[in-house]
Amino acid sequence: MPEAPNRASARLAGEELGVVLPLLASRVLGQYDPFAGAAGGAHGGRGSGSGGRLMLVAPNVLHVQRELRLDPGDFHLWVALHEQTHALQFAAAPWLPEHLAGLMRELMGSMLAQESAADRLRDFISALPRAIGSDSTEPAGALLGSVMTESEHEMMGRTVAVMSLLEGHADVVMDAVGPQVVPTVSRIRAAFDKRRNSPGWAEAILRRLMGMDAKLAQYRNGAAFVRAVVDTVGHEGLNAVWTDAANLPASEEISDPDAWLARVHG
Template sequence: MSSSVDWQAAVRRAGSLAPPGPAGTPAELRALVQVLRRAAREAPEHVGEITGLTAAAEQVREVPVFVVDRPRWSQANVEMFSRLTDGLLPATVVPGSSRMAAEEMGVVLAVLSTKVLGQFDPFTDDRGRLLLVAPNVRKIERELNLDAMDFRLWVCLHEQTHAVQFAAAPWLAEHLGERMRRLVGRVSDTTDGAARLGRALRGIVEAVSSAVAGTPASERPDELGGPLVDAFLDEEERAELAEIVAVMSLLEGHADVVMDEVGPARLPSVRHIRAAFDKRRDGTSTGDVVLRRVLGMDAKVAQYRNGAGFVRAVVAQVGHDGLNAVWTSPEALPTAAEVADPAAWVRRIHG
């Protein structure tokens, strides 16, 4: 018996399907890479000044930075998935099923590889690694007519905030990875595959129907990973995922708040970038809306907004120093209920 996913086949399929991105002269592309690397080196200092996590920001200077294309981003994520699920996925007993799973993963990664601007991967080693997807950065700054220098630093501020978070909480990667592994283990160690598949298919149909009908996407905290993911989980698994999503909402919302607090003195066009970028996140075409809902990308947008709301409310009450209590231990992380009720977290942690 072999692994239930042919990881290398997934890498090949994602690489073959992903479009290359906008063209440029060799000099333009070299300049893009150089500016992104420089922005990645500059960003931690700003993050430290805003958050007060100066010691963690100093550590982030040692985090390796990779400016990648879309296939390499997919490859890096396959490496991360295989590492997180090592020993958890059942061995395949049906000929060809591992290749089929790889093909499906490759298709999804190819789509996502055209959307992601950057990603901090905390699971690779003790320091983690930062990935910046150059063609996507170039594509968005052109489409939205953004100041390229400002936008590239703005992207790096978000991703390097994640690096600072994990440096400030050296226990966080293991804690989050273990919770993910526990959930994957529960889902894979079941015998009700047919029932799960039926729920997932119904979820897809509902997502497509609502998108075509123009029904607004929900941002309720109980809608965790989009209809495809939610329909596939039982009640206990949904509760486990809710707590993982609470942590992810904190991380994403915190990064969103920090990248905007740099302010116009350092990033003159920051307000224009935020307005244009939020409008883009909302999507316009029916096809785009359908895809985002089926893949759970609407849920990802909700994470940004709910998490940012939590962070802003906490900072308004106790400042960034008070918020930084979340990085002290797993017990200090907000629960799913507290993300929706920031005052409850402040009462529990600060009295």
């Protein structure tokens, strides 16, 4: 008896995650979880103010520091500053976790609708050859993007815009601390960017399939947005993004900061 489309989709997704998760697990250095407070704020990260939890993956941090031959104290502090910046972002915008959760619920609710399971599975399989050879950096990645509807692409774009802001802002803050705090910050940035941009062939394929190239683009595009806004209206002007969801940059504004400035600051 043929496998039901929704069960086949779930099994395929599980097998795909089984291949990808080991790669992701070895690349993650740290993570700030803004939703941890919902399950128990007593374990939240220090200084976050939002009940979130800051986590560092010590074996990965140590491996990368040794691989890139970086100063241990400087690199460990540099990584911690990035994640602590996320804690401060969510502390400044306590409404942001629920806003992000709402965007993700809307997207996942649409994508997991059972009536479209058969079509999605067929599109997923047919897209594999194109995705492997694609240089797509669309928000969803070449593979996932191939099975998304137009409205889902729009939902994904809104989510990616927020993530681009958060990641880009953290990168800018990390670099702005300067050598008085992290003496070898310039060397760390150069080595880390080179590592980001030089994947092995297997990782390069998985990046394209799963949208990890788009994740890296979040750092570049978000940082460029933050720097352009700060150059024009200073950090006080940029801080408008933390006051209300309406002030978050739209998908198209991440690459066009002048449009965000015109809309929010007039």
